Amino acid sequence: MAITERPSSNVALPFVDAPVTASSTFGVLKRPVATTGWKSWVFTVDHKKIGIMYGATAMFFFVIGGIEALLIRLQLAAPNGKVLNADVYNQMFTMHATTMVFLFVMPMAAAFANYFIPLQIGARDVAFPRLNAFGLWALISGGIFLNLAWFLGGAADGGWFMYAPNSGPVFSPTHGIDFWALGLQITGIASLVGAINLIVTLLNMRAPGMSLMRLPIFSWMALVVQFLLLFAVPVITVALFLLMFQRNFGATFFDVSAGADPLLWQHLFWIFGHPEVYILVLPSFGIVSEVLPVFSRKPLFGYPFVVFSGAAIGFIGWGVWAHHMFSSGLGPVSVAVFSMTTMLIAVPTGVKIVNWTLTLWGGKLWFTTAMKFSIALIVQFTIGGLSGVTHAVAPSDTQQTDTYYIVAHLHYVLFGGAVLGLFSGFYYWWPKVFGKMLSERLGTWNFWLMIIGMNLTFGPMHILGLQGQPRRMYIWTKARSGEGFFNLGFWNLVSSIGSLVIAIGVLLFLINVVRTARAKTPAPLDPWDARSLEWMTTNPPKEHNFDVIPTVHHLDEFFHRKYEEDENGAMVKVKSAEQIMSEQEQAADKHIHMPSPSYWPLVLALGLPITAFGVIYSIPIAVFGGVVILFAAFGLALEPATAKPTDYDPPSNTGDHSGEAVAVG
């Protein structure tokens, strides 16, 4: 039996035969080894736990950002709104956008990527598990740091793209923008580390036979996104540093009176900012491309086209940034070039829409909540895409710039694209992650309320914008709202009511989550008759993901293990998921080594906000933060991947743990 014969002289399995009593000592000498309780989460390096914590963090900030949005809509629901004053209103829309973009959609996409990439490619963890944990904690500390400004004199108030001169000390004398610039640098570090980690994972850790053209489509889109992050994050980092030097150290990078060119900020911001749009939406495209085939009972139509159109979006996304700046006086040549590239990028996006539609075509459609959200994404994103093409026409864009028409467009692509896709992913993968099904009945209510709500909220904004209501206007008066069907008052009210409907929809989702958590019924092993490798493990997956690392022979490997062609060429089910699983369990690898938990990622991440505080308030604190970072970096570098026997209480006697080959390191 060659199958069980692996060299097994000095064996220790942290999760099987290691001592269960973790060290009770906090300290740098003993490392955390707990497998239960809060320590098993805070010090974990398991990509699945990290993914769940990314998701919980993102959901928390989604609620915060949602409350900010509701306050904005409440202020604009009636003439002479009294809910917020002008200053707080400015902070509110700035932080609404910042929270939703950097603290909700990006971390939520990271949650899916962290959790599912290793499972989809047949790996046991990511390439750098401790850096993965560091990314999570850096994101959390950055997110908290950003929002602390609310309590320390006021949040950032320059709009999420923070144009000069509004970002200068003259127009924004509080520390809000300092917190914003430094907080985004911290979350940027998290994104950069995550991007490197996931690219290496995707390129290096695929199961045997998992060629790039057999990669599940979500993993493909995540790969494109990580490359976009890798190259976009440093550009915004430069911009944020320049802003920080201007506000805190007397430089004048964006100060026109000192001869500076404020367009520099706009270019740097949008060279980051436009790829950022695809960073937000491509993960959802990936999710939808997973969900539609499963619930259409058909393979994804034109897999290579979906892959390459995603990659094409990734490339062309770098050549369209100046369409955000048509009204800034770039000159006719630039405007013409960027108009054309903007129209060009609609092509690969259109290819995706066509592929999704043709995946549905002729399929046996199964309208689960996940499927409904995915189909809704196609429809709603297409509306947003079409209003986007109207921005490619520079004269029309000049008319629309800084009006509610832009607000309508960006919400149709980001809510109708990114958010609906993420919700589709929640319903599709919930049983995989938590082992229980979300209620489909509540899900249906959640779905319809969100769809009706979003169209009520963002649909009227097209009208408001074309009627000339400027973006970021904090108040409107009866006298200037116009008359008849297109009067601003009526449509602002509709929009505000719509935002409440969305809120109720999201609330139903949260209720659904709580009820599911309390429910006892476990989910079936393969509830959707799914196609890709992440379903070829238990629900939820074991710590080491797969008992046997699968060898991949097909795109949609799991489907091809369940189904075979009969003599008429029709696919018939020959094996159930349960059969495949029990085969796997019998053939299980006996000795699997997973990396041990670690304190260092958390310590390293805590050094970042300390340093940032120091930059704003007092340089010695920054120096102290730097020392913490340096200390933690050394700790991280010198720490072995697995715990030593002496890290356990009482010390492990299962033999020498050091010097073993680890599954991942």
Place this chain on the structure above:
Amino acid sequence: MADLAVHKEADHNAHASSSGISNVKLGMWLFLGSECLLFGGLISTYMLYRGRVGQGPTPAQVFDIPFTSVSSFVLLMSSLTMVLAVSSATKKDDRGTTLWLTVTALLGATFVGGQVYEFTAFKSEGLGFGTSLFSSSFYTLTGFHGVHVTVGIIMLMAMVGIIQRSEFPGSKAETIEMIGLYWHFVDIVWIVIFTLIYLIPV
């Protein structure tokens, strides 16, 4: 059964790497790719603002090109010693590795020392950080580079300490090679910066 055994073997290799490049090396290359964009942004900013001296001194008034050329030469020579360190490390020659790592760090420190001297001299000639757009973007770009060199020196010196330790997770030779990649990158960036700032007249 033999067939299964082959698959097992394949599993094991798969964990080593599907692309044939080790995880840390691929990670380092990706990081350096990202760094290109970081320096790209900073260099663009400098190129935009280099002529905007306002009331402050012009580049020609403060730059001491022979001095900076010498310190640039020192930095470039450190790339050579870095190569020697990597080569000693691959041969598991601990003494040679320690020697060349130390020399590399010293050459890097000489460069940073030169930069500190240069900054002090410029400051005394009236070129403060906020004096003009030129000065802000000059200090930002060269300062960022200096910080990168300093981080490299810290890594080199840490490695000198680590070389003696018996316990180290991962391969020492590969870690030194990674530091080398970073070090060469920082040197190459300096060639670009030196050319653009000092050699091309405004």
